[in-house]
């Protein structure tokens with residue numbers, strides 16, 4: 001058995017078909033666009049239909065290479081590897097996950113908030129029409145509290161899953177995932193971790209109680225704002241792993257080959273990118289702290305002693321690439337701040353190789369009413385920053401100018 005390698009090493013080598021050592025083979029996987037393959041006779045087609053290569057909806061070379069890379073990245077050293085399916089978006093990965101853990105006897109899903117607004121909207125809206133019921137647990141905006149107990153208070157034998165992020169969107173609070181997972185397991189529910197804000201280089205969900213793990217590949221993992229994709233990984237110790245393949249085939253939310261190819265190419269530099277993004281985010285959190293133009297800076301580990309200890313425990317390799325700032329002066333100040341930026345673009349996503357900002361009230365959380373947003377602590381002055389790999393001096397200078405512009409009105 002080969003020695004386990006660091007996630008940054010495995011991503012650098014992702015997709016380099018290691019089994020094929022013949023002379024002159026492609027170093028990287030060629031793109032295969034065929035949506036179906038041809039067969040010589042009935043026994044061959046029968047065998048192929050049980051595998052994943054006969055028909056594109058079932059798998060195919062490029063998506064499967066990406067799956068292998070994600071499995072390697074999310075395998076906890078010494079434990080059995082999870083199974084995985086790449087999907088057409090992060091939302092499709094959540095949909096697929098829901099089909100695995102919501103049953104007629106367990107129709108309820110508990111969602112820990114704040115979270116990406118599409119998460120509870122998908123579960124309560126389209127899936128609500130199919131009988132899924134959701135209960136939300138809103139963590140206090142100021143941080144702290146016993147997250148396990150808060151979740152346990154709403155759990156019951158009718159709950160199929162608890163869905164949680166690690167770093168919350170958009171308030172960048174840190175969730176005690178092991179405590180949430182333990183509460184879910186106590187009632188026989190699965191713990192689904194949306195680890196989009198915490199790629200494998202910064203957090204290991206399966207070592208922290210997750211049964212199912214979702215990433216939007218659209219963000220940091222692909223990293224270049226040219227792919228829509230997702231991945232669902234399921235612990236093989238969980239019964240849901242038995243029907244992942246069957247459900248994925250039927251749902252048809254598979255990732256297209258070219259998107260898989262692009263995502264794999266992006267993934268190969270993700271270790272290095274994330275290292276730099278995390279360093280830059282930490283430096284910017286320090287830069288923004290105590291600026292008079294701001295009434296708050298949101299960054300993991302900054303909400304008191306308990307939060308700092310949790311960040312050290314869960315995120316030992318870096319606290320992620322995301323932070324949010326809350327401008328005094330609300331929406332008008334946020335608009336002036338964004339107009340005051342020069343090379344940093346306003347874009348309703350995250351995880352690009354370059355720094356971008358987003359305005360949750362009109363993008364990721366626009367589905368919530370102003371009152372609902374306020375209750376979650378998402379004010380009109382909140383700007384979310386996805387930190388990229390630029391030189392920190394350039395980022396600080398540009399944000400400094402924008403803060404000055406914001407205070408000038």
Ligand SMILES: Cc1ncc(COP(=O)(O)O)c(C=O)c1O
Nearest residue numbers: 089090091116169196216218229
């Ligand atoms: C935390 C989180 N999870 C899931 C998603 C959904 O991902 P996608 O847009 O790839 O469907 C997003 C999108 O912004 C997100 O921020």
